[in-house]
Amino acid sequence: MADWIFLICYALIIGHELDAIKQKEWRIFPGTNLLPDQLGFQVFTVLHVPLFVVLNWLFFLTNAQMMATAKFWFALFxxxxxxxxxxxxxxxxxxxxxxxxxxxxxxxxVFGALYLVI
Incomplete structure (x- = not known):
């Protein structure tokens, strides 16, 4: 059950990141907010590729202790x-x-909190 709750939390964050592109979130972050809009979009989007590679590796391809630790910190995040x-x-x-x-x-x-409680 906890694994499903975590997966929902993670999927919702991915959904949020898709929405963040639509909402032009790069205009808020220091650094990307100084870039021309098209370049800010590109940098913001491309930086998510290695981020999600690392997160997927931590959550699904490492040893059990590292996975548990990474999931704990992600739920807090x-x-x-x-x-x-x-x-x-x-x-x-x-x-x-x-x-x-x-x-x-x-x-x-909410799902992060549920994951931490279960």
Whole structure:
């Protein structure tokens, strides 16, 4: 059961990252916010490839102890991610105000918390 809860948390974060492209999240991050829009989009998108390679390796291809540790920290991240969005909510480029965007921010945190409790 815990594995399914974690997978849902992880899938929701991936969904959020897809939404983050639509919402132009690179305009909020220091560094990418200075880039022209098309380049910011490209950098933001391309950086997610190695990120997801590393996460998939940690969650599914390492030893049991490393997997458990990585999943624990990712679940904590999913919870803290809600706070990060709350802190950025007044940024002039913040666009995560739709019901779908809010769902894709809050739901991973809920599933991350459930994973930590189970």
């Amino acid at each position: 999913a919870i803290a991610h809600i706070g990060a969005h709350w802190l950025c909510r007044n940024h002039k480029e913040y666009r995560f105000n739709t019901p779908l965007s809010q769902f894709l921010i809050w739901a991973p945190g």
